[in-house]
Amino acid sequence: MTQQRSQHWYGGDDRNAFIHRAWMRRGLPDEAFDGRPHIAIANTASDLSPCNSHLDELATSVKQGVWEAGGIPLNLPVVSLGENQMRPTAMLWRNMAAMAAEELLRANPIDAVVLLGGCDKTIPALLMAAASVDLPAVVVPGGPMLTGAFRGAPLGCGTDVWRLSEEVRAGTLARADFLAAESAMIRSRGHCNTMGTASTMACLAEVLGTTLPGIAGIPAPDSRLLAMAQEGGRLVVDMVSADRRPSTVLTRGSFLNAIVALAAIGGSTNAVVHLLAIAGRVGVDLSLDDFDRAGRDVPLLVDLHPAGRFLMEDFHRAGGMLAVLAQVEDLLDPTALTVTGRTLVEHVNGAPTWDATVIRPRDEPLKRDSGIAVLRGNLAPDGALVKPAAASAHLLQHRGRAVVFDSVEDLRARLDDPSLDVDEDCVLVLRGCGPRGYPGMPEVANLPLPARLLAKGVRDMVRVSDGRMSGTAYGTVVLHAAPEAAVGGPLALVRNGDPIVLDVPARRIDVDVPTADWAKRQPSAAMRSSLAAPARGWERLYVDSVMQADRGADLDFLVGSSGDGVVRESH
Numbered sequence: 001m002t003q004q005r006s007q008h009w010y011g012g013d014d015r016n017a018f019i020h021r022a023w024m025r026r027g028l029p030d031e032a033f034d035g036r037p038h039i040a041i042a043n044t045a046s047d048l049s050p051c052n053s054h055l056d057e058l059a060t061s062v063k064q065g066v067w068e069a070g071g072i073p074l075n076l077p078v079v080s081l082g083e084n085q086m087r088p089t090a091m092l093w094r095n096m097a098a099m100a101a102e103e104l105l106r107a108n109p110i111d112a113v114v115l116l117g118g119c120d121k122t123i124p125a126l127l128m129a130a131a132s133v134d135l136p137a138v139v140v141p142g143g144p145m146l147t148g149a150f151r152g153a154p155l156g157c158g159t160d161v162w163r164l165s166e167e168v169r170a171g172t173l174a175r176a177d178f179l180a181a182e183s184a185m186i187r188s189r190g191h192c193n194t195m196g197t198a199s200t201m202a203c204l205a206e207v208l209g210t211t212l213p214g215i216a217g218i219p220a221p222d223s224r225l226l227a228m229a230q231e232g233g234r235l236v237v238d239m240v241s242a243d244r245r246p247s248t249v250l251t252r253g254s255f256l257n258a259i260v261a262l263a264a265i266g267g268s269t270n271a272v273v274h275l276l277a278i279a280g281r282v283g284v285d286l287s288l289d290d291f292d293r294a295g296r297d298v299p300l301l302v303d304l305h306p307a308g309r310f311l312m313e314d315f316h317r318a319g320g321m322l323a324v325l326a327q328v329e330d331l332l333d334p335t336a337l338t339v340t341g342r343t344l345v346e347h348v349n350g351a352p353t354w355d356a357t358v359i360r361p362r363d364e365p366l367k368r369d370s371g372i373a374v375l376r377g378n379l380a381p382d383g384a385l386v387k388p389a390a391a392s393a394h395l396l397q398h399r400g401r402a403v404v405f406d407s408v409e410d411l412r413a414r415l416d417d418p419s420l421d422v423d424e425d426c427v428l429v430l431r432g433c434g435p436r437g438y439p440g441m442p443e444v445a446n447l448p449l450p451a452r453l454l455a456k457g458v459r460d461m462v463r464v465s466d467g468r469m470s471g472t473a474y475g476t477v478v479l480h481a482a483p484e485a486a487v488g489g490p491l492a493l494v495r496n497g498d499p500i501v502l503d504v505p506a507r508r509i510d511v512d513v514p515t516a517d518w519a520k521r522q523p524s525a526a527m528r529s530s531l532a533a534p535a536r537g538w539e540r541l542y543v544d545s546v547m548q549a550d551r552g553a554d555l556d557f558l559v560g561s562s563g564d565g566v567v568r569e570s571h
Contacts, residue, residue, distance in 0.1 A: 065233020295371025
């Protein structure tokens with residue numbers, strides 16, 4: 001048997017081995033250093049990441065499983081990113097969290113890792129780290145919260161925030177009633193109960209093969225999640241002896257399976273930047289065109305907010321991710337492996353659906369074609385995205401004059417100005433919100449509608465942005481436009497009144513301006529003034545190194561893997 005990696009620290013009788021063992025003898029028995037695998041539990045628990053605040057309980061169950069299988073469990077707190085709390089946007093620190101976790105995994109005497117995440121950025125960051133260091137790794141997602149209700153109606157966290165806040169602005173909901181719903185929305189521990197980014201990434205982590213099959217969607221308070229966490233602890237010890245690493249599991253076929261699943265569940269557009277970033281870390285060639293090609297014609301099968309009616313508790317009750325995959329099994333790569341050593345399709349194996357109103361049969365989908373559409377044109381030559389499952393059908397082919405906002409602050413200052421020249425046929429354009437321009441690419445692309453149009457009953461308009469939107473959001477939103485305005489992308493050249501043409505079936509987004517006139521344009525003064533680089537710190541490093549959305553918005557020097565090797569001793 002190959003020597004455990006941790007034995008490079010603990011094996012032998014020299015001074016350095018003495019130091020490494022002695023400082024760890026705080027409850028560990030002698031046999032902890034006899035060659036048993038040491039398992040890190042990369043734990044993103046934090047009181048300031050409310051969706052991850054319960055992960056210490058899951059860590060306890062993981063520890064029990066590791067002990068049972070003969071391993072040594074070791075809690076390893078890593079950077080936690082609270083989507084709701086962090087300003088200016090949690091996405092600014094996803095790459096930092098991934099880099100920090102990678103370095104901690106590589107620098108410490110461990111043989112494998114269990115990745116505990118829940119909130120939007122934590123599972124992607126942990127998978128990016130695991131892919132880069134390539135030690136055996138299992139994801140244990142924190143699970144969605146239970147369904148809250150207000151005055152007898154279920155609440156989808158995130159989705160109903162957007163909906164109710166717009167009703168307040170429209171004058172159809174009293175602010176007091178809106179605020180009363182606040183205490184009812186978050187019923188329990190766990191992440192958002194809609195098919196937002198957190199639920200989407202937990203589901204896709206399962207489809208990628210990085211979790212125990214059947215775990216995605218188990219509600220956070222459900223005792224079965226603790227049992228699965230314990231099983232994950234046992235499994236990761238076996239993975240060490242089998243030398244089953246992320247590079248074994250995260251293949252091109254695994255990512256194509258994830259794209260199929262993303263369409264079938266009506267998942268978050270944020271999954272695109274996260275999957276591209278993870279693929280970049282593990283060396284898999286994945287592009288925006290793969291999302292359009294593999295996701296095209298895949299039916300929307302899951303009737304969940306924001307595209308449908310139900311919530312994650314219903315999704316789990318109806319059969320969860322395995323039931324969805326059983327409906328599209330013929331579209332899956334049959335060779336893609338999971339952390340169990342078996343293929344994904346072996347685990348699917350015709351998994352039953354227990355409620356066909358929540359997870360639809362393939363011949364009775366919620367929508368026929370729900371894959372995220374990749375648009376190109378003179379407004380986004382490197383690509384932009386739209387989520388047909390969350391859009392209004394009548395707006396998927398649309399022509400309207402541009403109403404342009406140079407920043408989020410500009411939007412907030414002018415959106416409800418009575419003098420703003422806007423009607424429901426206009427296209428709202430928000431720029432300066434890309435990876436560099438904000439910086440961090442915030443979830444602002446689903447910009448609110450002008451109050452006076454809301455009062456008329458308008459609930460959707462075409463919107464175009466270089467930013468992102470929450471996975472819980474909805475609407476006809478063209479987002480992730482690349483290259484972004486701040487690096488000279490065409491969005492910087494759009495002027496008020498320009499005709500913008502959206503044609504989702506043709507996969508086009510264009511501004512209808514004569515080519516000669518377009519070639520003469522320069523960015524507005526407001527755009528140019530926003531390009532000053534941050535002075536210091538992570539933000540400076542990020543702006544100097546971040547790639548565009550079509551490359552996953554990772555840092556250019558983090559693409560690829562460095563493996564787990566550490567050649568120098570510390571003493």
